[in-house]
Amino acid sequence: MKVFLIDDQKITNVLNRKYLSMIREDLEIFDFDDPELAMDALEKEKPALIFLDLNMPIVSGWDILLFMRKRKIEIPVIILTSSSSQQDREKANLFHNVFSFQLKPLTKSGFTELLQGYYLLDEYKPT
Amino acid sequence: MEVSNPYLGYKILFEAMVKFSAGISMAKKLEEISLEVSLHLKYLLNFQDFNYFFIAGQEVDCFWVNQMGKTRYHTCHLDQLDPIHKQVFESGIPEYNYCEKSNTSTHAWKFFNENNHFSLLSIRSHIDNPFNEKSIPIIKVVNKMLSARIENLKMIQLIHLQNQELESLTTVLQSKNTEIQALNNQQESIIIEKTTRLKDSNKKLRGLIQFNSHQLREPLTRVISLVAIKEDLLVEEYISDILPLLSESVMDLDRAIIEVIERSEFFDKEEK
Known part of the structure; x- marks a missing residue:
């Protein structure tokens, strides 16, 4: 199962990859510190879940969300940002594929709860 | 002005008085008062020269009329009055003098009017057509009419002036x-x-x-x-x-x- 980590900070991607692989061993994790590369890879790789940062230079998280909306790419997104702005939170709600808006830092327990709480990446989702 | 029939005399006098009063009331400016006096006064009494001074404080409005119909109106200061009028104003006693040279007599009176205003009235008449002392009651009435109208016109003048001031202030x-x-x-x-x-x-x-x-x-x-x-x-x-x-x-x-x-x-x- 493929998961995309999109954050312009390499270190964050390294950390998140470590946490995710601790929780689940079956994940194929792709990390992108260049959001443009992530956009290119989206349709080809068709990941099951995306962790997305919002504040990135040149191409922002919003640009990725708009790109997905435009291309009708229906992949669940978890926003992972250091911005505590309420405005950003409300704006993110307008994208129906955004499942959660998480404030950094997200540690191991945070990731665990998130994945369990939303039954994301589960083969059998309760109806 | 003697009339033998007393009734006719009163009638003429009454009409002359009415005309005088109406004329004075018609005057819209102080300058017009002298003209009205010259038109109507000759039917009320005999005179060669008629002088009327309306005195408010130190200011004097002077009206002059002669039997030829000449008129004059001017204002002056109280000190500028000629001796006979000054004397009457100061003493308050009516004055009479006779000038043999010109055969004219002069009568002058001072009146105390309303609102602390004074007036002086003088009549100079020639011996051929002398002022009759019986006319003194008429003099009193004439003063009354003139002083009331002059005061009235001065009030209008004042109001007009104040209006102008008010307008410029506005x-x-x-x-x-x-x-x-x-x-x-x-x-x-x-x-x-x-x-x-x-x-x-x-x-x-x-x-x-x-x-x-x-x-x-x-x-x-x-x-x-x-x-x-x-x-x-x-x-x-x-x-x-x-x-x-x-x-x-x-x-x-x-x-x-x-x-x-x-x-x-x-x-x-x-x-x-």
């Missing part, structure tokens, strides 16, 4: 109002401009704060995560994999703080 007031309005408008536009500047600077400041907090939070959250992951890793792995990242993130945080300070200094300069 004009001044209006122009002041316009000035005040202009000042107000100016003030208002200054306030609007200042408010706009303030709002603009607030907006910039808000943007700066948001930007700064993100700039600081981003490396800080990395540091927090990098510290927290220690629980989940072996010491060797932590030292080899995480510690260099932690060090780098702390350096990023320091750089971010320096940048924030620089930016706020730049903002200060821009605002000045």
Whole structure:
């Protein structure tokens, strides 16, 4: 199962990859510190879940969300940002594929709860 | 002016009095009073020259009429009255004198009117057509009519003058109002401009704060995560994999703080 980590900070991607692989061993994790590369890879790789940062230079998280909306790419997104702005939170709600808006830092327990709480990446989702 | 039939005499006198009174009432200005007197007085009494002085304080309105129909109106100061009139004014006693050279007699009276106003009335008549002392009651009535009308006209004059003053004051007031309005408008536009500047600077400041907090939070959250992951890793792995990242993130945080300070200094300069 493929998961995309999109954050312009390499270190964050390294950390998140470590946490995710601790929780689940079956994940194929792709990390992108260049959001443009992530956009290119989206349709080809068709990941099951995306962790997305919002504040990135040149191409922002919003640009990725708009790109997905435009291309009708229906992949669940978890926003992972250091911005505590309420405005950003409300704006993110307008994208129906955004499942959660998480404030950094997200540690191991945070990731665990998130994945369990939303039954994301589960083969059998309760109806 | 003698009439044998007493009834006819009174009738003529009454009509002359009515005409005199109506004429005086018709006068719209002080200047017109003399003319009205010259038109109607000759039917009331005999005279060669008729002088009437209306005295209010030190100011005197002088009316002169002669039997030829000449008239004059002017104003003067109390001190400028000729001796006979001055004497009557000071003593209050009626004066009579006769001039043999010109065969004329002069009668002069002082009257105390309403509102502390005085008047002097004098009649010079020729021996051929002398002033009859029986006419003295008529003199009193004439004074009454003249003084009342003159006072009335002077009051109208005063009101007119005050109206003019009021009008000019209104004009001044209006122009002041316009000035005040202009000042107000100016003030208002200054306030609007200042408010706009303030709002603009607030907006910039808000943007700066948001930007700064993100700039600081981003490396800080990395540091927090990098510290927290220690629980989940072996010491060797932590030292080899995480510690260099932690060090780098702390350096990023320091750089971010320096940048924030620089930016706020730049903002200060821009605002000045």
